[in-house]
Amino acid sequence: MKRIVMLALTVFLMTAPFxxxxxxxxxxxxxxxxxxxSYVDxxxxxxxxxxxxxxxPGPGILLMGTGPGERFLGEEAVREAHLSFFDESDKEEIKLTWHKANISGNTAWVANMAYITTYASNKKNEYALNWTWVLNKTDGKWLLNMQHYSNLYCNGEAGE
Incomplete structure:
Protein backbone atom coordinates (compact mmCIF):
# COMPACT_ATOMS: atom_id res chain seq x y z
CA MET A 1 0.00 0.00 0.00
CA LYS A 2 2.88 2.36 0.80
CA ARG A 3 4.25 1.87 -2.72
CA ILE A 4 0.91 2.76 -4.30
CA VAL A 5 0.60 5.90 -2.17
CA MET A 6 4.20 6.90 -2.98
CA LEU A 7 3.62 6.28 -6.68
CA ALA A 8 0.42 8.35 -6.66
CA LEU A 9 2.17 11.15 -4.77
CA THR A 10 5.10 11.08 -7.21
CA VAL A 11 2.78 11.25 -10.24
CA PHE A 12 0.86 14.12 -8.64
CA LEU A 13 4.03 16.09 -7.84
CA MET A 14 5.39 15.56 -11.36
CA THR A 15 2.18 16.71 -13.04
CA ALA A 16 1.05 19.44 -10.64
CA PRO A 17 2.93 22.24 -12.44
CA PHE A 18 1.00 21.46 -15.61
CA SER A 38 10.04 39.80 -33.85
CA TYR A 39 11.44 36.30 -34.16
CA VAL A 40 10.25 35.92 -37.77
CA ASP A 41 11.53 39.40 -38.67
CA PRO A 57 21.49 35.03 -21.37
CA GLY A 58 23.42 32.16 -19.86
CA PRO A 59 24.81 28.71 -20.35
CA GLY A 60 21.47 26.92 -19.88
CA ILE A 61 19.62 27.98 -23.03
CA LEU A 62 18.90 25.12 -25.42
CA LEU A 63 18.11 24.90 -29.13
CA MET A 64 17.26 21.52 -30.64
CA GLY A 65 17.08 21.14 -34.39
CA THR A 66 15.60 18.53 -36.68
CA GLY A 67 18.58 16.29 -37.33
CA PRO A 68 20.89 13.95 -35.47
CA GLY A 69 23.21 15.82 -33.13
CA GLU A 70 21.40 19.13 -33.55
CA ARG A 71 21.38 20.20 -29.93
CA PHE A 72 22.97 23.48 -29.03
CA LEU A 73 23.47 24.34 -25.37
CA GLY A 74 24.53 27.79 -24.21
CA GLU A 75 24.78 31.20 -25.81
CA GLU A 76 27.77 30.53 -28.07
CA ALA A 77 26.35 27.26 -29.43
CA VAL A 78 22.92 28.84 -30.04
CA ARG A 79 24.57 31.78 -31.79
CA GLU A 80 26.67 29.51 -34.04
CA ALA A 81 23.62 27.37 -34.86
CA HIS A 82 21.65 30.41 -36.00
CA LEU A 83 24.56 31.66 -38.10
CA SER A 84 24.63 28.26 -39.76
CA PHE A 85 20.84 28.32 -40.31
CA PHE A 86 21.10 31.82 -41.82
CA ASP A 87 23.75 30.59 -44.27
CA GLU A 88 21.52 27.76 -45.54
CA SER A 89 19.27 30.02 -47.60
CA ASP A 90 19.25 33.34 -49.41
CA LYS A 91 15.70 34.13 -48.33
CA GLU A 92 13.12 32.58 -46.00
CA GLU A 93 9.37 33.16 -45.79
CA ILE A 94 7.46 31.99 -42.72
CA LYS A 95 3.68 31.72 -42.54
CA LEU A 96 2.19 30.81 -39.16
CA THR A 97 -0.62 28.27 -39.59
CA TRP A 98 -1.41 27.50 -35.92
CA HIS A 99 -0.23 28.31 -32.43
CA LYS A 100 -1.15 27.59 -28.84
CA ALA A 101 0.25 29.06 -25.64
CA ASN A 102 -0.14 28.52 -21.92
CA ILE A 103 1.46 30.28 -19.00
CA SER A 104 2.30 29.63 -15.40
CA GLY A 105 3.52 32.75 -13.63
CA ASN A 106 6.35 34.24 -15.69
CA THR A 107 6.85 31.09 -17.75
CA ALA A 108 5.15 30.41 -21.06
CA TRP A 109 5.22 27.51 -23.44
CA VAL A 110 4.26 28.10 -27.04
CA ALA A 111 3.61 25.54 -29.77
CA ASN A 112 3.76 26.83 -33.34
CA MET A 113 3.06 25.30 -36.73
CA ALA A 114 4.26 27.17 -39.77
CA TYR A 115 4.73 26.80 -43.48
CA ILE A 116 8.28 27.67 -44.57
CA THR A 117 9.54 28.56 -48.03
CA THR A 118 13.27 28.97 -48.48
CA TYR A 119 15.27 30.02 -51.49
CA ALA A 120 18.91 29.07 -51.96
CA SER A 121 20.80 29.48 -55.24
CA ASN A 122 17.47 30.05 -57.02
CA LYS A 123 16.12 26.75 -55.68
CA LYS A 124 12.80 26.82 -53.79
CA ASN A 125 12.23 24.47 -50.85
CA GLU A 126 8.92 24.19 -49.00
CA TYR A 127 8.12 22.39 -45.79
CA ALA A 128 5.97 22.48 -42.69
CA LEU A 129 7.71 23.25 -39.44
CA ASN A 130 6.54 22.56 -35.92
CA TRP A 131 8.38 24.22 -33.11
CA THR A 132 8.01 24.72 -29.42
CA TRP A 133 9.34 27.42 -27.16
CA VAL A 134 9.75 27.84 -23.44
CA LEU A 135 9.98 31.52 -22.52
CA ASN A 136 10.43 33.37 -19.25
CA LYS A 137 9.41 36.93 -18.66
CA THR A 138 12.30 38.88 -17.16
CA ASP A 139 12.20 42.63 -16.52
CA GLY A 140 8.96 42.84 -18.51
CA LYS A 141 10.38 41.06 -21.57
CA TRP A 142 9.74 37.53 -22.88
CA LEU A 143 12.98 35.63 -23.60
CA LEU A 144 13.58 32.18 -25.04
CA ASN A 145 15.06 29.52 -22.80
CA MET A 146 14.42 26.52 -25.01
CA GLN A 147 13.37 25.96 -28.61
CA HIS A 148 12.82 22.72 -30.51
CA TYR A 149 12.12 22.26 -34.22
CA SER A 150 10.64 19.35 -36.12
CA ASN A 151 9.73 19.25 -39.77
CA LEU A 152 8.64 17.05 -42.64
CA TYR A 153 8.82 17.80 -46.32
CA CYS A 154 5.22 18.51 -47.18
CA ASN A 155 5.19 19.45 -50.89
CA GLY A 156 2.96 22.46 -50.47
CA GLU A 157 0.74 21.32 -47.59
CA ALA A 158 1.15 22.81 -44.13
CA GLY A 159 -0.49 21.12 -41.16
CA GLU A 160 -3.47 22.77 -39.50
Whole structure:
Protein backbone atom coordinates (compact mmCIF):
# COMPACT_ATOMS: atom_id res chain seq x y z
CA MET A 1 0.00 0.00 0.00
CA LYS A 2 2.88 2.36 0.80
CA ARG A 3 4.25 1.87 -2.72
CA ILE A 4 0.91 2.76 -4.30
CA VAL A 5 0.60 5.90 -2.17
CA MET A 6 4.20 6.90 -2.98
CA LEU A 7 3.62 6.28 -6.68
CA ALA A 8 0.42 8.35 -6.66
CA LEU A 9 2.17 11.15 -4.77
CA THR A 10 5.10 11.08 -7.21
CA VAL A 11 2.78 11.25 -10.24
CA PHE A 12 0.86 14.12 -8.64
CA LEU A 13 4.03 16.09 -7.84
CA MET A 14 5.39 15.56 -11.36
CA THR A 15 2.18 16.71 -13.04
CA ALA A 16 1.05 19.44 -10.64
CA PRO A 17 2.93 22.24 -12.44
CA PHE A 18 1.00 21.46 -15.61
CA UNK A 19 -2.31 21.68 -13.76
CA UNK A 20 -1.70 25.32 -12.83
CA UNK A 21 -0.94 26.41 -16.41
CA UNK A 22 -3.59 28.72 -17.77
CA UNK A 23 -4.65 30.34 -20.98
CA UNK A 24 -2.81 33.63 -21.45
CA UNK A 25 -4.84 36.81 -21.09
CA UNK A 26 -5.41 38.77 -24.31
CA UNK A 27 -2.62 41.14 -23.22
CA UNK A 28 -0.13 38.31 -22.67
CA UNK A 29 -1.21 36.65 -25.93
CA UNK A 30 -0.54 39.94 -27.73
CA UNK A 31 2.93 40.05 -26.13
CA UNK A 32 3.66 36.47 -27.25
CA UNK A 33 2.40 37.20 -30.78
CA UNK A 34 4.64 40.31 -30.89
CA UNK A 35 7.53 38.10 -29.79
CA UNK A 36 6.75 35.66 -32.61
CA UNK A 37 6.68 38.51 -35.15
CA SER A 38 10.04 39.80 -33.85
CA TYR A 39 11.44 36.30 -34.16
CA VAL A 40 10.25 35.92 -37.77
CA ASP A 41 11.53 39.40 -38.67
CA UNK A 42 14.92 38.57 -37.16
CA UNK A 43 15.14 35.31 -39.14
CA UNK A 44 14.17 37.04 -42.37
CA UNK A 45 16.76 39.77 -41.83
CA UNK A 46 19.38 37.23 -40.69
CA UNK A 47 20.20 39.56 -37.81
CA UNK A 48 22.24 37.49 -35.37
CA UNK A 49 22.53 40.25 -32.77
CA UNK A 50 18.76 40.79 -32.73
CA UNK A 51 18.26 37.01 -32.59
CA UNK A 52 20.45 36.65 -29.52
CA UNK A 53 18.51 39.44 -27.78
CA UNK A 54 15.44 37.18 -28.03
CA UNK A 55 17.24 34.52 -25.96
CA UNK A 56 17.82 34.58 -22.21
CA PRO A 57 21.49 35.03 -21.37
CA GLY A 58 23.42 32.16 -19.86
CA PRO A 59 24.81 28.71 -20.35
CA GLY A 60 21.47 26.92 -19.88
CA ILE A 61 19.62 27.98 -23.03
CA LEU A 62 18.90 25.12 -25.42
CA LEU A 63 18.11 24.90 -29.13
CA MET A 64 17.26 21.52 -30.64
CA GLY A 65 17.08 21.14 -34.39
CA THR A 66 15.60 18.53 -36.68
CA GLY A 67 18.58 16.29 -37.33
CA PRO A 68 20.89 13.95 -35.47
CA GLY A 69 23.21 15.82 -33.13
CA GLU A 70 21.40 19.13 -33.55
CA ARG A 71 21.38 20.20 -29.93
CA PHE A 72 22.97 23.48 -29.03
CA LEU A 73 23.47 24.34 -25.37
CA GLY A 74 24.53 27.79 -24.21
CA GLU A 75 24.78 31.20 -25.81
CA GLU A 76 27.77 30.53 -28.07
CA ALA A 77 26.35 27.26 -29.43
CA VAL A 78 22.92 28.84 -30.04
CA ARG A 79 24.57 31.78 -31.79
CA GLU A 80 26.67 29.51 -34.04
CA ALA A 81 23.62 27.37 -34.86
CA HIS A 82 21.65 30.41 -36.00
CA LEU A 83 24.56 31.66 -38.10
CA SER A 84 24.63 28.26 -39.76
CA PHE A 85 20.84 28.32 -40.31
CA PHE A 86 21.10 31.82 -41.82
CA ASP A 87 23.75 30.59 -44.27
CA GLU A 88 21.52 27.76 -45.54
CA SER A 89 19.27 30.02 -47.60
CA ASP A 90 19.25 33.34 -49.41
CA LYS A 91 15.70 34.13 -48.33
CA GLU A 92 13.12 32.58 -46.00
CA GLU A 93 9.37 33.16 -45.79
CA ILE A 94 7.46 31.99 -42.72
CA LYS A 95 3.68 31.72 -42.54
CA LEU A 96 2.19 30.81 -39.16
CA THR A 97 -0.62 28.27 -39.59
CA TRP A 98 -1.41 27.50 -35.92
CA HIS A 99 -0.23 28.31 -32.43
CA LYS A 100 -1.15 27.59 -28.84
CA ALA A 101 0.25 29.06 -25.64
CA ASN A 102 -0.14 28.52 -21.92
CA ILE A 103 1.46 30.28 -19.00
CA SER A 104 2.30 29.63 -15.40
CA GLY A 105 3.52 32.75 -13.63
CA ASN A 106 6.35 34.24 -15.69
CA THR A 107 6.85 31.09 -17.75
CA ALA A 108 5.15 30.41 -21.06
CA TRP A 109 5.22 27.51 -23.44
CA VAL A 110 4.26 28.10 -27.04
CA ALA A 111 3.61 25.54 -29.77
CA ASN A 112 3.76 26.83 -33.34
CA MET A 113 3.06 25.30 -36.73
CA ALA A 114 4.26 27.17 -39.77
CA TYR A 115 4.73 26.80 -43.48
CA ILE A 116 8.28 27.67 -44.57
CA THR A 117 9.54 28.56 -48.03
CA THR A 118 13.27 28.97 -48.48
CA TYR A 119 15.27 30.02 -51.49
CA ALA A 120 18.91 29.07 -51.96
CA SER A 121 20.80 29.48 -55.24
CA ASN A 122 17.47 30.05 -57.02
CA LYS A 123 16.12 26.75 -55.68
CA LYS A 124 12.80 26.82 -53.79
CA ASN A 125 12.23 24.47 -50.85
CA GLU A 126 8.92 24.19 -49.00
CA TYR A 127 8.12 22.39 -45.79
CA ALA A 128 5.97 22.48 -42.69
CA LEU A 129 7.71 23.25 -39.44
CA ASN A 130 6.54 22.56 -35.92
CA TRP A 131 8.38 24.22 -33.11
CA THR A 132 8.01 24.72 -29.42
CA TRP A 133 9.34 27.42 -27.16
CA VAL A 134 9.75 27.84 -23.44
CA LEU A 135 9.98 31.52 -22.52
CA ASN A 136 10.43 33.37 -19.25
CA LYS A 137 9.41 36.93 -18.66
CA THR A 138 12.30 38.88 -17.16
CA ASP A 139 12.20 42.63 -16.52
CA GLY A 140 8.96 42.84 -18.51
CA LYS A 141 10.38 41.06 -21.57
CA TRP A 142 9.74 37.53 -22.88
CA LEU A 143 12.98 35.63 -23.60
CA LEU A 144 13.58 32.18 -25.04
CA ASN A 145 15.06 29.52 -22.80
CA MET A 146 14.42 26.52 -25.01
CA GLN A 147 13.37 25.96 -28.61
CA HIS A 148 12.82 22.72 -30.51
CA TYR A 149 12.12 22.26 -34.22
CA SER A 150 10.64 19.35 -36.12
CA ASN A 151 9.73 19.25 -39.77
CA LEU A 152 8.64 17.05 -42.64
CA TYR A 153 8.82 17.80 -46.32
CA CYS A 154 5.22 18.51 -47.18
CA ASN A 155 5.19 19.45 -50.89
CA GLY A 156 2.96 22.46 -50.47
CA GLU A 157 0.74 21.32 -47.59
CA ALA A 158 1.15 22.81 -44.13
CA GLY A 159 -0.49 21.12 -41.16
CA GLU A 160 -3.47 22.77 -39.50
Missing amino acids: CVAEEPSPEVMAELEAFYK TVQKKDIDAMMKLWA
